[in-house]
Structure formats: C-alpha cells, structure tokens
Amino acid sequence: MKNTKKIGLLVMALAINSVSHAQLGGMLKKAAKNVATDQATKAVTGSNSTSSSSSSSSNSGSGVGSAASSVTLDWKQYPMTPAITMKSLLEGTEVSDNGNLRMNFYRATFIPNKKASGEPVDMIRDDNVLTTKVYLNDQLIKSPAYNDGSYFNDGKQNTYQDNGNQQSDIMLTQEGKYKIDFLAGGVQFYSFDFDVHKKVNTDPYATSAALWYSTGPWEKWAYITPQTSGNFILGFYLMHTDLKPNPNDARKTSKSVNWYPELLQNGKVISVPNKQVAIVPQGEWKDMSCSMKLIGAKDYLKIADLKDGSYTLKITVDGEPAPRMYDFKAAGGNIVQSDKQDRAKNKDPKTLVEGWNNFFWLERK
Numbered sequence: 001m002k003n004t005k006k007i008g009l010l011v012m013a014l015a016i017n018s019v020s021h022a023q024l025g026g027m028l029k030k031a032a033k034n035v036a037t038d039q040a041t042k043a044v045t046g047s048n049s050t051s052s053s054s055s056s057s058s059n060s061g062s063g064v065g066s067a068a069s070s071v072t073l074d075w076k077q078y079p080m081t082p083a084i085t086m087k088s089l090l091e092g093t094e095v096s097d098n099g100n101l102r103m104n105f106y107r108a109t110f111i112p113n114k115k116a117s118g119e120p121v122d123m124i125r126d127d128n129v130l131t132t133k134v135y136l137n138d139q140l141i142k143s144p145a146y147n148d149g150s151y152f153n154d155g156k157q158n159t160y161q162d163n164g165n166q167q168s169d170i171m172l173t174q175e176g177k178y179k180i181d182f183l184a185g186g187v188q189f190y191s192f193d194f195d196v197h198k199k200v201n202t203d204p205y206a207t208s209a210a211l212w213y214s215t216g217p218w219e220k221w222a223y224i225t226p227q228t229s230g231n232f233i234l235g236f237y238l239m240h241t242d243l244k245p246n247p248n249d250a251r252k253t254s255k256s257v258n259w260y261p262e263l264l265q266n267g268k269v270i271s272v273p274n275k276q277v278a279i280v281p282q283g284e285w286k287d288m289s290c291s292m293k294l295i296g297a298k299d300y301l302k303i304a305d306l307k308d309g310s311y312t313l314k315i316t317v318d319g320e321p322a323p324r325m326y327d328f329k330a331a332g333g334n335i336v337q338s339d340k341q342d343r344a345k346n347k348d349p350k351t352l353v354e355g356w357n358n359f360f361w362l363e364r365k
Helices: 002-045 051-059 086-091
Strands: 093-097 100-105 104-108 128-135 139-142 157-160 176-184 189-201 210-215 221-226 230-236 255-265 274-279 286-293 309-316 324-330 361-365
Touching: 086 093, 086 104, 086 221, 086 309, 093 189, 093 210, 093 274, 100 286, 104 176, 128 157, 221 309, 221 324, 274 286, 324 361
Parallel strands: none
Antiparallel strands: 093 100, 104 157, 128 139, 128 176, 176 189, 189 210, 221 230, 221 361, 230 286, 255 274, 255 309, 309 324
8 A cells, every 4th residue: 555655656746747847848948939039029120129028019009019929030031121112001001981991912021031940931830920910099909910921922022911811901990090010920020100081971862971091101102113114104192082073973983083294304394294084083092103205205204314313203183282292313324212212311121111123202292
C-alpha cells in the first residue's frame, strides 16, 4: 500500500514538472515573439515602443498597432518605407449612396514577403498578414483582415482584397471623421483620413431617405500620368449630391457635367480648348481623365515635351464656384514630385502620397 502511494506521488510530481516545463516553454516563446514584433515595429517606425504600448497607442487613434497573433515580417527587406498608392485609396474607399463603406482593392507598396525568420510569407497559412483598423472620431469600430487577398501579384506591390466576401464592409450609422489604419504583420505603416456625410431626403416618394457620401482627399488631389506612349494624361475626381438631378426621371441619379482643362505657363494658357463631358454619379466619386494638346502642336502632348519650368493645371467644372488650380514643375522631361510625394521631403511615411513611379499627384491650391 505504501509503495502504491509512493508511486502515485512520483507520477504527480512528474506531471507537475512536465506542466511547469510546458508553461515555461510557452512563456519563452511568447517573450521571443514579442521581441521580434518590437524589432519589426522599430524597423518601420524608428520607435522603441513595446508591443503592449504600441497596441494601446493604436487603439487611441494614433501610433503603431501591434497584434500578438500576427506573422512577424522582415521590415529590413526593402530600403523603402511601405505605403498605399493614392489612386487605390481614392478608388478603393467607397461610400455608397445607401451608407455602405467598402474598403477593397488597395495597392500596398514595399510590404515584406519574408518573415523575420527568413521564411517566405504564406498569405493563406500565416495569420493577419494584411489587416486594417477603422476609426470613427478616434474610436475603433472594426478590424478587418484580408487573409484571402492576392499577395505580391505585381512585383513589390500587393493587393488588399476580400475576394467578394465583403468582410471589410461597414454599414454606416453615423457621420463623422473616419480613419483607416493599414497594418502588415500587426505593424501599422499607413493612415488614410476622410469625412462621411449624410444628406436627408424629405421627399416622401423617394426610394431612399438619405444620401451618404464621403469628402476629403478626392476634392484635394489631381494627377498626371503617362500612357505607354508617354502622353500627358490628367485626372481628377467628381461626384454630385443632388437628391433629384433629373426632375423628369426619378430613377436617373447621374447627371451630365461639362468640364474644361487648361494648361498654363507663367499665367498664360498654352493648351488648346478641350471641353469634356462627364457622366457624374450620385454620391460616389468617379475618376475623370483626358489628354491635352499644346497650341500649334499636331499631336497630343507628351510629358517629355514639357520644357523645364513651372506650370499650372486649371480645371473648370460647370456648377463649381471656382476653378480647381494645381501647380507643378517639370524638369528633365518629367514631372517633379510634390513635397508630399517625394520620399526625401515627406518625413511622415504614414501619410506619404504614393504614386509609385507613374502617377504624379498635384495638390489643389
């Protein structure tokens, strides 16, 4: 009987010892993972913040986010800081007229495709490679993940997409200031701010009681981009918020709008008249673009044709109180990047205007 008790005590001691070692191993693994995450965060932000303080800072609406369950990326893989292209931000952030916020098809640049361990990233098996955090008036309202999205499908760019699952969608209930924080491997590397408004429809026969829409960067930025031919293509964004744009047809929500682009140098118009007609959607931003010709030229203007100097792009839109004016410079047969797009001049990587190497973004005066 005594031997049986001794054997039982020995088994219990071995079990307790085994559990202690397992717990110790788990604690060591967790500590190592936190250190690796801190190193990744520091590589992106230059900060010495710990994982816990970074997470707290992100939840308050600023700072670097860190998720313990996220894969740890090798942030030293690329010398360039990561960003989201401006074009995909303006076209991938959609507020529909019925109040659905869709966040899809973002193009991220310079996201590592290697882990801190040196292994390749696996978008399917690795946790939370690409995620976002959405804030309303600095309060976190959703943290969508994009684990089913494409990854590095175009060199050093990858796409945030949910493949139609609409996990990133939010049905809006409040107007206010919205912010999307973009994270990779649990580390925040970019932010995008915009406003959401609701226009109430008092028409009792209307199919919808309100029109939801966004404002902010869409009104602020225009771009110049070359075609494969090198043509000078300008683009900007339009929408309207008229509740009944066509009095004769309540089902027709879009409207026709004339707009007129002009290129000026030293205050003088150097482009030929170029009237454009746009079909503008209700409450949703749409990209408008066209090519240009200089006075006396036979062919369309190419970016390489611009002489070194300062220029102004002027866009007049029927119904707007004043023309949209954008200053830029040309040098060496190309467009000079704005200070907010130039990585050497923009000191905040989380707000860099990313145009990759083929979109030159112009800020409205």
